[in-house]
Amino acid sequence: MSYQTLLFDVTDGIAHVTINRPDKLNALNDQVMAELGQAADRIAAEASIRGVILTGAGPKAFVAGADIADLAKQGPFDGKARALRGQAVLRRLETCGKPVVAAINGFALGGGCELALACHIRIASENAKFGQPEVKLGIAPGYGGTQRLPRLVGKGRALQLILTGEMIDAAEAYRIGLVNKVVPAADLAAESEKLLRGILATSPLAVRLALEAVERGLDMSLDEGLLLEANHFGLLAATADMKEGLTAFLEKRAAKFTGC
Ligand code: COA
Numbered sequence: 005m006s007y008q009t010l011l012f013d014v015t016d017g018i019a020h021v022t023i024n025r026p027d028k029l030n031a032l033n034d035q036v037m038a039e040l041g042q043a044a045d046r047i048a049a050e051a052s053i054r055g056v057i058l059t060g061a062g063p064k065a066f067v068a069g070a071d072i073a074d075l076a077k078q079g080p081f082d083g084k085a086r087a088l089r090g091q092a093v094l095r096r097l098e099t100c101g102k103p104v105v106a107a108i109n110g111f112a113l114g115g116g117c118e119l120a121l122a123c124h125i126r127i128a129s130e131n132a133k134f135g136q137p138e139v140k141l142g143i144a145p146g147y148g149g150t151q152r153l154p155r156l157v158g159k160g161r162a163l164q165l166i167l168t169g170e171m172i173d174a175a176e177a178y179r180i181g182l183v184n185k186v187v188p189a190a191d192l193a194a195e196s197e198k199l200l201r202g203i204l205a206t207s208p209l210a211v212r213l214a215l216e217a218v219e220r221g222l223d224m225s226l227d228e229g230l231l232l233e234a235n236h237f238g239l240l241a242a243t244a245d246m247k248e249g250l251t252a253f254l255e256k257r258a259a260k261f262t263g264c
Pocket of ligand 1: 028072111138141
């Protein structure tokens with residue numbers, strides 16, 4: 005499968021996905037969104053892909069938002085259709101069953117911030133900048149920002165970002181819990197891979213079910229979420245991975261997980 009707007013490379017179990025429109029600060033036009041959807045499906049389907057690092061091409065931007073040239077042409081019905089399509093693409097990535105790390109190498113604005121929010125873990129370079137500037141353009145977030153941002157950083161902080169449209173730097177993003185870690189730009193790729201490799205060294209089945217319990221559980225009542233968690237706990241008790249993990253601990257040796 006070849007892409008026009010993405011770089012997609014699988015090395016040793018990790019899919020490195022790079023949004024590749026550096027001359028437009030990796031803005032999400034319709035083609036990028038369609039290709040991101042195809043990439044999410046491939047990630048979900050290919051057993052050899054165990055985790056994902058998503059980043060933007062060039063030194064300046066992760067993604068500077070939805071492509072404003074595309075938005076400028078839309079009317080109410082295609083605007084709604086674009087938002088629903090984009091939301092579905094980000095949801096496919098979020099629910100692909102594999103851990104997705106956003107390596108945020110510069111501007112993450114509008115749809116770029118929303119894309120980062122749909123990833124499971126966010127590592128930012130020191131020069132990264134975050135914002136939901138849509139209101140300054142006469143629009144509002146359309147790719148999940150009004151829903152995921154308050155869930156991540158709380159309603160008050162989310163509303164401040166969404167209503168003012170102002171940008172914050174990486175240190176402030178870390179302070180409010182928008183990103184998990186801030187690292188020097190030169191270390192971003194290595195730190196992102198190190199973190200993901202740490203996850204991939206654990207049981208893939210346990211990771212998958214923990215991801216699912218958190219992602220799905222957030223939309224459930226507490227009792228429903230707790231039942232989902234207990235079901236997963238029981239399901240994992242039927243796996244070789246659980247037997248290996250617990251036995252390895254008791255035998256004081258490193259576990260070797262097979263994903264079975
Ligand atoms: N959509 C389409 N094109 C975009 C874009 C976007 N969201 N963001 C940047 N670009 C394009 C610029 O138009 C410019 O293209 P050109 O060279 O053909 O004129 C190129 O990317 C470089 O951007 P530029 O604005 O020259 O860089 P800068 O360093 O001066 O400013 C930003 C960087 C991020 C502050 C500025 O590009 C910006 O405000 N972008 C829009 C951010 C936004 O509102 N996103 C939400 C959209 S819903």
